[in-house]
Amino acid sequence: MVSIITVNYNQAAVTFALLDSIRRQDYQDIEVFVVDNASKENPQAAFETQYPEVHFIRSEVNLGFAGGNNLAVRAAKGDYLFFINNDAELTDHCLERLVAMFENNPKLGLVSPLICYYPQEKWTEDFIQYAGMTPIHPLTARNETIGKKTWERGQYTKPRATAYAHGAAMMCSKAVIEQAGMMDEDFFLYYEELDWGERVRKSGFEIWVEPRARVYHKESLTVGKLGSLKTYYLNRNRVWFMRRNYGGWKIAAFYLFLFLVTIPKNTLQMLLKGEKDNLKAFWRGIFWNFSLKDPEKRMSFKPA
Numbered sequence: 001m002v003s004i005i006t007v008n009y010n011q012a013a014v015t016f017a018l019l020d021s022i023r024r025q026d027y028q029d030i031e032v033f034v035v036d037n038a039s040k041e042n043p044q045a046a047f048e049t050q051y052p053e054v055h056f057i058r059s060e061v062n063l064g065f066a067g068g069n070n071l072a073v074r075a076a077k078g079d080y081l082f083f084i085n086n087d088a089e090l091t092d093h094c095l096e097r098l099v100a101m102f103e104n105n106p107k108l109g110l111v112s113p114l115i116c117y118y119p120q121e122k123w124t125e126d127f128i129q130y131a132g133m134t135p136i137h138p139l140t141a142r143n144e145t146i147g148k149k150t151w152e153r154g155q156y157t158k159p160r161a162t163a164y165a166h167g168a169a170m171m172c173s174k175a176v177i178e179q180a181g182m183m184d185e186d187f188f189l190y191y192e193e194l195d196w197g198e199r200v201r202k203s204g205f206e207i208w209v210e211p212r213a214r215v216y217h218k219e220s221l222t223v224g225k226l227g228s229l230k231t232y233y234l235n236r237n238r239v240w241f242m243r244r245n246y247g248g249w250k251i252a253a254f255y256l257f258l259f260l261v262t263i264p265k266n267t268l269q270m271l272l273k274g275e276k277d278n279l280k281a282f283w284r285g286i287f288w289n290f291s292l293k294d295p296e297k298r299m300s301f302k303p304a
């Protein structure tokens with residue numbers, strides 16, 4: 001059985017479209033969870049009326065991406081758990097192809113489908129958002145998403161190992177939860193699935209992408225135009241990810257690059273563009289990691 005988990009935040013109509021795509025799946029050995037992450041208006045009645053098969057969980061506090069998903073993880077009974085953004089839709093045979101990956105590879109811990117941007121009327125081919133990821137560079141703390149913003153023309157047809165799964169759509173085995181734990185809720189937004197991927201690998205599992213399974217993603221509906229929110233969490237969590245997963249000379253080199261290159265470059269760019277709110281969010285995000293008020297946030301050099 002697959003436990004399908006999605007998080008809703010002020011987007012009931014968008015989530016309805018996802019649930020409709022789940023209903024169209026041939027694979028129906030499933031249970032479906034919708035976690036409402038403190039939407040302004042409680043949509044429970046609408047969900048229970050239109051989708052009585054769905055387990056609805058309401059949080060009165062916005063717990064972020066990981067926290068919302070983890071509410072359902074604690075209640076899930078599936079052999080596999082499929083995390084899917086509420087602004088995505090599944091294509092035919094998506095679930096069965098992802099499940100088959102686990103059945104054929106006992107070392108598999110996480111797998112993502114090929115993720116494409118939601119089709120536009122003028123498009124004649126799928127436009128790819130994700131076909132895998134490269135590892136995080138220890139100096140710049142950046143990586144690349146394979147295939148992003150390229151047309152799908154049959155170049156990705158075979159499953160293969162990848163550095164990270166994509167948080168918009170990823171399936172894990174119950175064994176991953178038992179051995180590697182759940183996603184860390186303190187990230188709140190961004191980088192939680194990358195941090196989880198590191199723990200999954202350290203627990204002895206592999207991460208793959210299965211391009212024969214496909215979802216369409218309505219990119220950026222959840223965060224919308226809150227530029228400073230995205231700026232804050234991206235930069236806060238990028239530094240925190242490095243602190244949690246790198247040590248020794250690697251974290252020392254990263255700090256050097258951060259203070260000599262990243263901070264001056266981004267500060268200058270935002271000043272020249274007049275992005276005062278983003279600049280404040282950038283600095284707040286970076287220096288959250290070096291607060292002396294909380295020992296967990298202090299600058300540290302972990303052993304390699």
